[in-house]
Amino acid sequence: MSKDTSEILKLILNKHLKPSEISKMYKNSKSFDEAMQNIKGSSAVNDGLFTADNCNRQNSEERIIESLNKKKFDIVNIAQDNYPYLLREIFFAPPLLFCKGKIEILKSKLCIAVVGTRKCTKYGKDAARFLSCELSRLGFTIVSGMAIGIDKTAHESALNENGKSIGVLGTGIDVIYPPENENLFKSMAKKGCLLTEFFPSVKPLKQNFPARNRIISGICTGVIIIEAGEKSGAVITAETALKENREVFAVPGSIFSDKSCGCHKLIQNGAKLVNDVDDILIELENYIKEYGTKTVSFRNKKQEYQNKEEKSDTFHMPIPAEQKNIILKVLNSIDYIEKSFEEIQKITNMEKNKLLKIISFLQLNDYIIEKSFNNYVLNK
Amino acid sequence: MFFNIDSFSLSGIDAVKIKVEMNISNGLPTFSIVGLPDKSINEAKERVRASIINSGFKFPQKKIIINLSPADIKKEGPYYDLPIALCILALSNQLRHDYLHLSCFIGELSLNGVLNPVKGILSMAEKARKINKEYFFIPSSNFNEASMIKDIKIIPCDNLEQCVFFLENEKKTASYFDEMNILKNSEGNFHTDNTATEEMGDFKEINGQLRAKRAMEIAVSGFHNILLVGPPGSGKSMLAKRSSSIIPALDFKESIEVTKIYSIYKKNIKKLIGERPFRNPHHSVSLAGMIGGGSNIKPGEISLADRGILFLDEFSEFGSKIIEALRQPLEDKRIVITRNGNTFKLPCFFMLIIAMNPCYCGFFKDKEIKCRCSLREVEKYWRKVSGPMIDRIDIQVSMPREKTNVYREKDIEDSKTIRARVGNAFEIQRKRNNSYNFDFNSQANTAALNHWIKSDSLKKLISGYARKLNLSARQISSLVKVSRTIADIEGSGKIKEEHITEALQYKIMLSKTYFSNIN
Numbered sequence: 001m002s003k004d005t006s007e008i009l010k011l012i013l014n015k016h017l018k019p020s021e022i023s024k025m026y027k028n029s030k031s032f033d034e035a036m037q038n039i040k041g042s043s044a045v046n047d048g049l050f051t052a053d054n055c056n057r058q059n060s061e062e063r064i065i066e067s068l069n070k071k072k073f074d075i076v077n078i079a080q081d082n083y084p085y086l087l088r089e090i091f092f093a094p095p096l097l098f099c100k101g102k103i104e105i106l107k108s109k110l111c112i113a114v115v116g117t118r119k120c121t122k123y124g125k126d127a128a129r130f131l132s133c134e135l136s137r138l139g140f141t142i143v144s145g146m147a148i149g150i151d152k153t154a155h156e157s158a159l160n161e162n163g164k165s166i167g168v169l170g171t172g173i174d175v176i177y178p179p180e181n182e183n184l185f186k187s188m189a190k191k192g193c194l195l196t197e198f199f200p201s202v203k204p205l206k207q208n209f210p211a212r213n214r215i216i217s218g219i220c221t222g223v224i225i226i227e228a229g230e231k232s233g234a235v236i237t238a239e240t241a242l243k244e245n246r247e248v249f250a251v252p253g254s255i256f257s258d259k260s261c262g263c264h265k266l267i268q269n270g271a272k273l274v275n276d277v278d279d280i281l282i283e284l285e286n287y288i289k290e291y292g293t294k295t296v297s298f299r300n301k302k303q304e305y306q307n308k309e310e311k312s313d314t315f316h317m318p319i320p321a322e323q324k325n326i327i328l329k330v331l332n333s334i335d336y337i338e339k340s341f342e343e344i345q346k347i348t349n350m351e352k353n354k355l356l357k358i359i360s361f362l363q364l365n366d367y368i369i370e371k372s373f374n375n376y377v378l379n380k
Numbered sequence: 381m382f383f384n385i386d387s388f389s390l391s392g393i394d395a396v397k398i399k400v401e402m403n404i405s406n407g408l409p410t411f412s413i414v415g416l417p418d419k420s421i422n423e424a425k426e427r428v429r430a431s432i433i434n435s436g437f438k439f440p441q442k443k444i445i446i447n448l449s450p451a452d453i454k455k456e457g458p459y460y461d462l463p464i465a466l467c468i469l470a471l472s473n474q475l476r477h478d479y480l481h482l483s484c485f486i487g488e489l490s491l492n493g494v495l496n497p498v499k500g501i502l503s504m505a506e507k508a509r510k511i512n513k514e515y516f517f518i519p520s521s522n523f524n525e526a527s528m529i530k531d532i533k534i535i536p537c538d539n540l541e542q543c544v545f546f547l548e549n550e551k552k553t554a555s556y557f558d559e560m561n562i563l564k565n566s567e568g569n570f571h572t573d574n575t576a577t578e579e580m581g582d583f584k585e586i587n588g589q590l591r592a593k594r595a596m597e598i599a600v601s602g603f604h605n606i607l608l609v610g611p612p613g614s615g616k617s618m619l620a621k622r623s624s625s626i627i628p629a630l631d632f633k634e635s636i637e638v639t640k641i642y643s644i645y646k647k648n649i650k651k652l653i654g655e656r657p658f659r660n661p662h663h664s665v666s667l668a669g670m671i672g673g674g675s676n677i678k679p680g681e682i683s684l685a686d687r688g689i690l691f692l693d694e695f696s697e698f699g700s701k702i703i704e705a706l707r708q709p710l711e712d713k714r715i716v717i718t719r720n721g722n723t724f725k726l727p728c729f730f731m732l733i734i735a736m737n738p739c740y741c742g743f744f745k746d747k748e749i750k751c752r753c754s755l756r757e758v759e760k761y762w763r764k765v766s767g768p769m770i771d772r773i774d775i776q777v778s779m780p781r782e783k784t785n786v787y788r789e790k791d792i793e794d795s796k797t798i799r800a801r802v803g804n805a806f807e808i809q810r811k812r813n814n815s816y817n818f819d820f821n822s823q824a825n826t827a828a829l830n831h832w833i834k835s836d837s838l839k840k841l842i843s844g845y846a847r848k849l850n851l852s853a854r855q856i857s858s859l860v861k862v863s864r865t866i867a868d869i870e871g872s873g874k875i876k877e878e879h880i881t882e883a884l885q886y887k888i889m890l891s892k893t894y895f896s897n898i899n
Contacts, residue, residue, distance in 0.1 A: 119754040148756070256750070317841065320877070338747060340780070341591055352590045353870075357878045360885035364845055370888070372747045373610065373738075374591065374780035 001068055004032055005077045006061070008095050011039065013061055019197070022095040023078055032079040067200065073173045074099045076195075082106050090218040090244050094197035098173040101193035105164045108141040109291035112280070113216050113241075115234045116150025116226035121259055124227035127251050128153040130305035131224060134277045136163025143168065143220050145212060145233075146185070146194070148178055150226045155184060155192065165192035166219060170212035172202040213237040214244075221287050222247035224274060228262030235262045238271065247283050249274045276302075316365050323358075326350075330358045331378075334368055338375035381405070383471050385463040386484040386513070388504040389455050392717075392724035393640045393679070395500065395507035397484075399449040400460055402467040407443035413464075415448030418456045427458075427489045428465045435493035435540045440472040454722055456676050459498055462487035462517065465540055466547070476548050483515035483535075483547075484508050493540040495519035502643040505529040506636075515553065517543055523560070525649045528639065533557045580625040580658075581618070584794040588782040592619055595777040595886055597798055600627050601805040602865030603820035604858075605710070605732040605772060607765075609889065610779030611749070612742045616735035619779070620691045623733060624658040625795040627689070628803040634687045637727060641679050641686055657688035659730075663697040670702050671709070672717050677724050682709050685730035695736040696764055703769060706732075710772045713823070731822075734773065736765070746781065762890075774822060774858040775886040805868045821865045822858075829860050832875055841877060845884055849891040859883050 011017045022039065029035035067073060076083050076097045084106050087093055099106065114132050116124055132142045132154045142158035144151040146167040158165035167188045171177045173196050176185050188194050197215060198208060213236050217223050223241040225248070228234035238248050248271040253260025267273050272283055281288065319327055333339070333347040345355055359376065362368045368376045381404050388395040411425050432439050446464055448455050463485040469475040486504055488496040497519045505526040508516045518526050520536035527534050535553060537543040546553040586593060592608065592615075599606040600623055608616040630638060630653065639653045661670065661681045672680030682690060692698060709715045713729040738744035739758045744751040753761070770776070809820055816828040824832075833839060846856050862883040863875045872879070 119756065122755060317844070342588055345590070352594065353882075356591060356594060356885060357882045360881045360888075363888060364848070364881065364884055370778075372745045372780070373778040375747050 001065060001075065002077065002080070004079050005075050005096065006065075007036055008077055009061055009064065009075075012096075019095050020092040023093045026078055026095065027093075064200065072100075073200070074103055076103065076106065084111070084219045085109070086111070086221065087215065087218040090214065092214070093218070094215065097195050097197060098200065099193060099195045100173055101189045102164075102191070103193060105141060105166060105193040106195070108164055110139060110284075110287060111141045111143050111166065111220040112284075113143040113220040113223040113237065114150070114154035114226060115144055115213075115216065115223065115228075115237050117228050117232045117234060117259055117262075118147050118149035118151075119229075119259065120149040120153075120227050121253075121257065123253065123257075124150055124251075124259060125153045126305050128226045129157045130302060131226070131251070131274070131277065131280075132157040132163075133161050133305070135280070136161045136165070138277075138281075139163075141166060143216055145170070145209075145216055145237075146181060146188070148181060150234075152181060152184055154226075155188060159187055159191050162191075167192060167194045168212050168216045168219070169194060169196035169198070170209040171204045172196065172198050172200040174200050175203060177204040209233060210236050214240040217241035217244060217246055220246060221284055222249060222280065224249040224251065224280065225263050225266060225271070226251050227253060227257075227259045228266075229259055230261050230265070232262050235266070238266055247272065249280055249283070317361070326354075327358055327361065330355065331362060331367060334362075334376055334378055336377055338371055338377055340374050341376070344376065381471050383467055383477070385467055385470075385480060386511075387460055387463045387486055388484065388507055389453060389459065390457075390500045390503060390644055391453070391722070392677070392726050393500075393503055393637075393644055393683075395504040396453065397507065397511055398453075398455065398460075400463040400467060401447040401449055402464070402471060403445045403447075404440060404468075404471045405443045405445075409441045409443065411444045411446075413446045413448070415446075415451040416454045417448060418454065420458045421448070421455055421460055424458060424461045424464055424489075427461050427491060428468065430491040431461075431489040431493040431540055432465055432468060434491065435544075437469055437474050437544075438472065440468065444468065454720065457498065458488035458496075459486050461489035462495065462540070462543065465489060466543070469544065475544055479515075479550055480547065482513060483517060484513050485517045485543075487517070487519045487537070489540060495537055495539055495543070497521035497647045499647050500640075500644040501526045502528060502636075502649070503640045505532065505534065506640070508532055517546070521648055524651065525639075525643060527561070528636070528652050534560075536560065580795075581622045582625060582795045583622055583798055584792045586615060586619060586622065587792070589615055589619065589779055591885075592777050592779045595775050596623055597626065597802065598862065598865050598869065598886075599623075599731065599733075599775050601802045601869055602774075602809070602861065603731045603822045604774035604862060604865065605822070606734070606775040606777065607770070607773045607890075608733065608735045608777060608779055609738050610735075611746050611781050612737060614779040614781045616779055617693050620693070620733045620735055621658075621660070622795065623691075624656060624689055626798040626802055627656050628799060628806055629654050630656055630687055638687050641683055641726070645679055645684060655688075657685050658691065659685040659689070660691045660693065663692070663694050663699075665698075665702065667699075667702055667705060671705050671715060672724075672726055673719060675719065677717055677719055677722070679726050680715075682706070682715060682728040682730060683726040686727050687729055688731070689733060690730040691733040691735070693735050695734040696761060700764060703764065707768055707772065732773070734765075738778075745778075748781075770890060771852055771854050774862050776889045777886055778889050801869060804871075805865065808868045808871075809865075821861045821868070824857075824861050824864070826857075829857055832864055833860055838875065838877065838880065841880060845880075849884070849887055851887060851891075855887065859887060862886060 008022055012019055025039050026035040029038055076099055078095045082103055112135055114128055128150045136142050136158040141164040142154055143166045144154040146169055155165050155167060176182050213233060217237050217240045223237055223246055225234045225238055241248050250263040250266040250271040251274045330348055333344050345352060366379050369379050371377050384399050384401040387398045387400050389398045413422055429439050470477045488498055490496055501518060501522040502525050505516055506529050509529055509532040515533045515535055517535045517537055520538050523536035535546055535557060596619055610616050635652050635654055642653060643649055659681050668674050670680050672683050709728045715726050715728050717724045739751060739753045739761050741752045743749040744758055813819060863879040866879045866882055867875045
């Protein structure tokens with residue numbers, strides 16, 4: 001642990017100083033030492049009235065040092081090189097970051113946040129996967145909030161592409177929340193980087209999550225909102241992003257979907273509509289020029305991501321020769337518009353038992369799919 | 381002075397012989413009952429004393445001890461009033477006991493000596509015949525139920541006095557029995573009950589839903605469990621309730637088993653139960669209500685649905701404990717209940733019909749109305765039934781909302797036609813499965829399954845599709861069972877490819893594809 005870190009720790013834990021106070025002082029001074037002297041001289045130090053709101057009372061300096069020595073996590077302070085350079089500029093920059101995983105990822109210059117609602121639709125998942133995969137292929141670091149839904153998809157896609165990903169937590173570094181994301185936490189701690197401003201063993205409290213959102217937008221050059229309801233946390237992330245002068249992108253959705261109305265409102269208020277990866281790259285041109293990335297030549301790959309299913313076993317029965325005609329007759333009666341079993345029966349004029357067997361055969365061999373209950377369409 | 385009389389107690393649905401032993405000695409006049417009696421037996425003292433006196437007999441002023449043997453079985457219910465009273469009369473020389481040892485007795489006494497009906501008479505009559513008794517004296521209101529058992533003389537008595545009269549005049553007893561029997565037969569009460577059919581409704585009232593109706597026919601034919609999934613108003617309950625209109629009646633052996641269960645459930649059963657039971661418990665049912673139990677063990681819904689149908693509507697609303705408790709009875713076809721150190725076996729071979737919505741809002745995968753649930757919510761909803769429970773359900777079928785309800789379709793099959801087909805399938809199964817020691821295809825064992833699927837091409841077909849749909853070993857064997865039933869309905873001796881393809885139709889719904897295509 002560096003000397004600076006331990007000094008900040010002492011100030012927060014022993015003197016009950018607000019972390020935001022420290023970073024404010026730091027920004028106003030020329031060097032870290034000067035800041036420290038200013039802090040010690042200021043009135044805030046000795047009154048002892050502040051209880052650091054992001055710190056659990058069980059924490060003590062010794063315990064944190066012990067955990068550090070066991071390599072349970074790392075601490076990066078605001079004066080260090082690998083503190084995210086953009087985060088240092090925001091208004092209430094956290095003086096300490098608790099990290100887990102590859103710390104060097106924090107240094108990456110091209111970060112972009114992919115955030116959205118937890119209650120996402122399949123469309124939202126597809127969009128999140130598409131954008132995070134393509135952007136991480138281009139060298140972007142994907143930042144998100146380690147929640148379920150869009151966040152999870154974003155992290156997973158980035159890791160699948162062997163790209164970089166930062167997960168910002170709203171809890172202590174050793175708390176896994178939500179619990180169903182345990183596997184994601186493990187793989188992020190291995191391949192990506194987890195970070196939080198909250199002290200270890202801070203439980204998930206609802207007031208902490210908006211604070212986390214400000215770090216997400218703080219790290220990044222731009223924020224992409226995939227799907228957001230009217231009062232979604234993703235909208236808060238977009239607001240803080242605007243305050244800190246970051247780019248805001250929003251993916252449009254169906255006007256009938258209440259999961260997209262937050263995005264649409266953002267677009268109305270001037271967020272950039274994302275139709276393709278190019279839309280993001282153009283806005284971030286300056287950054288890309290400065291920090292260099294792979295050449296931006298993008299081809300349209302949306303098809304790949306749409307309705308992507310897990311690969312299922314491709315077992316196909318050959319069409320039995322004696323039934324070929326009758327099967328073709330049924331197949332011809334089905335097209336891309338949903339047709340019910342009864343409608344098909346009327347067209348083909350077959351006995352229901354026989355028709356059922358053929359429909360079953362066609363369905364099992366992926367010629368047709370049951371799109372809604374009892375309604376069949378041809379498989380694309 | 382010592383004397384004893386045979387009577388019965390119930391263990392599960394079967395009766396156990398109980399010896400009512402009595403000793404009368406000189407001493408301070410007391411009256412005590414030993415041999416693990418419950419409260420209602422202990423109270424017999426007062427009833428017996430009053431009814432003996434009110435029937436015009438004398439109650440001996442001596443020390444009376446009664447033992448119910450075997451002494452290690454807990455006895456419940458007011459069954460022993462009559463045997464105790466007769467013991468006292470015999471020991472105090474107010475009754476000739478020439479053929480008391482040929483008879484057995486059961487009955488609850490009123491204070492004025494009238495005999496009141498008791499539960500479980502059918503099992504007791506059966507047991508009485510088994511232990512070669514000649515006469516069985518019972519309360520006359522229980523006569524209909526007990527006389528379903530032949531080869532034993534059932535003597536119905538109105539009161540204690542009449543009972544004593546018969547015991548003293550054996551000749552009159554025999555003629556009285558014949559008389560009662562002739563009276564009985566002329567009333568025609570032994571015929572099984574067929575009146576319920578009209579209340580069940582008819583399949584021809586269901587418009588459309590061809591697939592679901594076909595699935596129901598297959599399920600009933602082979603006694604397979606079935607899951608109906610559909611939005612509200614699609615006719616799930618309607619179809620399920622009509623299932624009993626296409627199921628053939630019980631045969632005699634089954635009928636006795638079912639009647640025995642109902643006999644311990646309620647008093648005074650008039651006829652042998654002929655229709656298969658249809659039970660439709662509400663989802664607020666308790667665990668004991670579903671499985672059976674209580675301090676006086678009572679059969680639960682699963683046993684009351686024995687040899688018939690158990691319909692669980694709004695399945696997702698049932699408590700998860702109740703759902704999990706169903707798993708074992710579904711496999712074993714019987715339930716073993718242990719309470720207070722007593723163990724009871726009750727049969728519960730039922731066909732399970734489950735009806736539920738596809739998600740919380742009910743419109744998942746509906747063509748017109750948009751589902752408001754997220755994928756995660758749908759998965760959470762299904763977690764309750766998925767896994768082990770779904771594995772035990774042979775047939776899964778979706779029921780969409782029907783649009784054409786206003787126009788009645790012509791020539792819809794009625795229940796009678798379908799019932800005839802199902803009856804045929806029953807016959808075929810019974811004949812074939814006899815050699816394997818089971819009745820219905822759904823009970824098939826491994827030996828039978830191996831016998832049914834012999835050709836390599838069929839095996840290849842099944843294993844290929846099973847991999848594709850991710851079917852478990854249990855699901856694969858249930859697939860073969862359903863295929864066998866379809867073949868039976870169509871009168872085919874061997875399972876063909878087309879039978880397997882159709883059977884697979886009833887597995888597709890909840891395979892991987894179910895949760896895709898959302899929104």
